[in-house]
Amino acid sequence: MVNTCPPATLGQRFMSCKRVERFAPSPTGPLHLGHAYSALIAARTADRFLLRMEDIDTARCRPEWEAQIFDDLHWLGLHWEEPVLRQSQRLALYQDAVAQLTAAGLTYRCTCTRADIKAALSAPQEGAPMHGPDGLIYPGTCRNAGHVAQDAAIRLNMRTAIAYLGDVSGLHFTELDAGDNGEQGQQALSAEHLQNGIGDVVLARRDIGTSYHVAVVVDDAAQGITHVTRGRDLFPATPLHRLLQALLDLPTPAYRHHRLIRDEAGKRLAKRDDARAVSTLRAEGWTQGDVLRAIGL
Numbered sequence: 001m002v003n004t005c006p007p008a009t010l011g012q013r014f015m016s017c018k019r020v021e022r023f024a025p026s027p028t029g030p031l032h033l034g035h036a037y038s039a040l041i042a043a044r045t046a047d048r049f050l051l052r053m054e055d056i057d058t059a060r061c062r063p064e065w066e067a068q069i070f071d072d073l074h075w076l077g078l079h080w081e082e083p084v085l086r087q088s089q090r091l092a093l094y095q096d097a098v099a100q101l102t103a104a105g106l107t108y109r110c111t112c113t114r115a116d117i118k119a120a121l122s123a124p125q126e127g128a129p130m131h132g133p134d135g136l137i138y139p140g141t142c143r144n145a146g147h148v149a150q151d152a153a154i155r156l157n158m159r160t161a162i163a164y165l166g167d168v169s170g171l172h173f174t175e176l177d178a179g180d181n182g183e184q185g186q187q188a189l190s191a192e193h194l195q196n197g198i199g200d201v202v203l204a205r206r207d208i209g210t211s212y213h214v215a216v217v218v219d220d221a222a223q224g225i226t227h228v229t230r231g232r233d234l235f236p237a238t239p240l241h242r243l244l245q246a247l248l249d250l251p252t253p254a255y256r257h258h259r260l261i262r263d264e265a266g267k268r269l270a271k272r273d274d275a276r277a278v279s280t281l282r283a284e285g286w287t288q289g290d291v292l293r294a295i296g297l
Contacts (some may be wrong), residue, residue, distance in 0.1 A: 020226045021046035023073075023080075024216070024262060026054045027066035030277035034231065034261040036076060037295040041258060042229035043078050051080040055088045056208050056215055072278040085223060094210035097218050097248055098154055098203050104277055106161045106247065107203060109152035110142040115242050117141075133213075133237035137199040154204035162191045165246055173242045176256040178228070179235040189239050198240050217241050221250040232257040261295055 021042040025035055043049045051073070055061040073080075087094075101107050112120075120139045121130065130136060143157060162168055168189040178184050204210050220228065235257040245252050263276065281291065 017142070018047035019045060020048045020050065020224050021229055022027060022050040022052050022220070022223060023078075023229075024052040024054050024219075026057065026060075027062060027069055028057065028060040030279050031069055031072045032261075032276045032278065033281075033291065033295050034276075036278055036291055037261050037297065038071075038075060038229055038258065039078060040076065040292075040295075040297055041256075043080075045227070045229075049078070049080050050085070050225070052219060052223070054086045054212070054215065055086055056091065056094075056212070058088060059233060061088070064176070066246060068279055072282070075282065076278070076291065080251070085219060087219065089208060090215070090219070092198065094214050094218055095204070095290050097214050098210065101156065101161075101203065101247060104164065104247075106125075106141055106157055106164060107154050107195065108145075108157055108200075109147040109149060110138075110155045110200075110202070111145075111147055111149060111152045112138075112141050115171055132198045132201070134201050137197070140200055144243045146223060152187065152205050153202050153206045155200045156203050158195050158198065158200050161247060162194060162245065165243075168194065168243065168246075170247050171242055171253055173238055175235075175238075175255055177258050178232070179238075179257060180232050181285075183235070187239070189242060194239060194243060201240060213237065213240055217244045217248065217250055219238055219284060221245075225253050225270075227256060228253045229256045229258065231260050233260060 019167075023035075023039040023042055025031060031039075051068060053061075053069075055066070060105070098107065111249075114136075117136050117138060120141055121136055138155065142155070165171070168191050171189045172186050175184055175187055195220070201213060202211050203214050235255075238255055238257070242252060261276075278291065
């Protein structure tokens, strides 16, 4: 189902349909200019602007980075509704979602390491894609192994999930900007792409019991998000998110995958690019106007 008006969730009562956007950084490093661009264009078009801390990776997340994110966003002139949603406080909800998929027979346990997967793909089928939204596409080594170890990862059995839903070509999402190959407008899912271009992704990592993909669709639904603004590098994950929304009976927002902010060499910015961190630029004397000019707003 497509989300045209958010449900009254998390104590909110909605008097009418509004455009609800969110900015969802991970506090694992400083915000860079690409984050600023994403947050600003989301806030400028939203009737309600929410902030979410995607801090499920507790080994890498730091409170000092979260504090810096708050400070940088305020400096950029952004304001958001309280309370801020923190994924680290919602792990049980994500695990419930994974349990729902497991109860439907759509998952299996996987004991493969990254080295195992790399070795299994050392001689890939000619013409088959090697990489999907999570890196190397899993070859299905554990699909029929029947592992029961509780510390194993939990993967989606993509072939079974597609069969469970029937004709997935009837599922779609709306792209309001453009995908990484220029895709625009209504995007239908493809069983062939889901199986061969995405594969059996991890739904629950063995260390945290969930994954980005599960957490993001659960939280977008819980917060009544109607429009998701994020970088074009996340477009390849959107068919998977649409599939999970269908499997979990969650609403589907519209998506806007915006251009990526790049450095002088054309390389997209990452958190390790401290030279383009908002806090670094502020310390060098940049103004809000300097930031806006640098990102083309």
